[in-house]
Amino acid sequence: MMARVREVRAEASSVADAIDEKEVVRLSQRLVRIPSIYHNEHRLGKFIFGMLDKWGLSPKFVPVEGCGPNVVSEIGPRDAPRVVFNGHMDTVEVMAGWKHDPFGAEIYKGMMYGLGTxxxxxxxxTMLLAYRAIAESGGAKQVRFAFQAVTGEEDTGMGTWTLAESGAYKRSKAVIVGEGFGGLDEVTIGRRGASYFDIDLRGRAAHGATPEKGISAISDASRLVSALDSLRGRTSRDMKGDDGTPLSESQTVLKIQGGSDSLSVPEKCYVYMVRYSLPGLKDRGEREIRDVIRSLGLRSKVDLRLKTGVHRYRPYRTSPGSALVKVALDAIKDQTGSRPKLIYGLSEADDNKIARVTRAPIICFGPGESGELARYHQPEEAVRVSQLAPAARAYAAVAVTIATLS
Ligand SMILES: [Zn+2]
Known part of the structure; x- marks a missing residue:
């Protein structure tokens, strides 16, 4: 068995070593220079489709409602279990405060600057070049490799959701998502789940000069918001979040809307909120919110509705002892010389959508930054260029090893 493992690792590193550092950097720059703010991913999708096509990897466009199409390519036997690479093409908008050109991909003191770096x-x-290296090495007979560049992740995750609904993860053996929070020092092996709720409050209108004759939906909503802010959920003993603190349930009110310019007691108010749940624990978020509403004895009528479909994010956890996690830790250590930490994502992402439709192990890692340099969704977003080739090689090594081993 050990000899077999050594053989597989040698094969995986020969695929990984074929990846050229300069090409990884150049391709990253080309992608950053094509704007792809969410819902407007079309041009970048065409570019990636063109690359895959040129390499003979028969890409397909998959239409996504409200966004540019996903670009998908698969190699290997049609019905074989899949090893999937998933990454999103869209970025957030250009925030105020950029000093570098957000679409310049300029390299300064070892950092590449740009929106989406x-x-x-x-x-x-890096995933794209790992995928090409695997294809050039002949792939694997008993596994199908898939590369997915998806859209709409910064919105509702519509791109990955579309693939999930169409059965793209059905026979998957392993899923690797390229979200690299913390860079190659961290591997995300689970995430909190997120449920979104609409809450409508209906009070009773009256003249604004006689508030005692009406029921203010805004006043009731404000009491509800305060109560939700002080609601404390459960905390996990063994899972740490990407901020280093123990993973906990929590909720945030995202929006409150109500009232008018007329001199009237507000009869309507709308509250929008998210509730985070923990992997492995029964989600009792909706029940707890209903209990809060009941305990306040509000005079407004309150209607709480859970948003379903694309708005649901299931929590998940991939066992730290699973083959995929072990293989990833080894492959990354081979590249960087140090063993990454295992962490759990506080925020929802595309991997939660994938977890809804497959029991296959899922991990996320890739180029990224932590601490001061973690300028996600901020101006002056930048990445250390030196980690790009190691990331691409680690992706190739993980995919080839997991495909051949188990
Ligand atoms: Zn992202």
């Missing part, structure tokens, strides 16, 4: 065009570029 961290989140996550360098992840896409």
């Amino acid at each position: 961290l989140d996550m065009k360098c992840g896409i570029a």
Whole structure:
């Protein structure tokens, strides 16, 4: 068995070593230079499609409602279990405060600056070259490799959701998502789940000069918001979040809307909120929110509705002892010389959508930054260029090893 493991690792590192550092950097820059703010991913999708096509990897466009199409390529036997690379092409908008050109991909003192360098065009570029290296090495007979560049992640995750609904993860053996929070020092092996709720409050209108005759939906909503802010959920003993603190349930009110310019007691108010749940624990978020509403004895009528479909994010956890996690830790250590930490994502992402439709192990890692340099969704987003080739090689090594081993 050990000899077999050595053989597989040698094969995996020969595939990984074929990846050229200069090409990884150049491709990352080309992706950053094509704007792809969410819902407007079309041009970048065409570019990635063109690369895959040129390499003979028969890409396909998969239409996504409200966004540019996903670009998908698969190699290997049609019905074989899949090893999937997933990354999103879209970025957030250009925030105020940029000093470098957000679409320049300028390299200064070892950092590449640009919108999406961290989140996550360098992840896409490195996965793309890992995928090509696997294809050039002949792939594997008993496994199908898939590369997915998806859209709409910064919105509702519509791109990955579309693939999940179409059965793209059905026979998957392992899923690797290229979101590299913390860079190659960290591997995300689970995430909190997120449920979104609409809450409508209906009070009773009256003249604004006689508030005692009406029921203010805004006043009731404000009491509800305060109560939700002080609601404390459960905390996990053994899972740490990407901020280093123990993973806990929590909720945030995202929006409150109500009232008018007329001199009237507000009869309507709308509250929008998210509730985070923990992997491995039964989600009792909705029940707890209903209990809060009941305990306040509000005079407004309150209607709480859970948003379903694309708005649901299932929590998940991939066992730290699973073959995929072990293989990833070894492959990354081979590249960087140090063993990454295992962490759990506080925020929801595309891997939660994938976890809804497959029991296959899922991990996320890739080029990224932590601490001061973690300028995700911020101006002056930048990534250390030196980690790009190691990331691409680690992706190739993980995929080839897991495909051949188990
Ligand atoms: Zn991202």
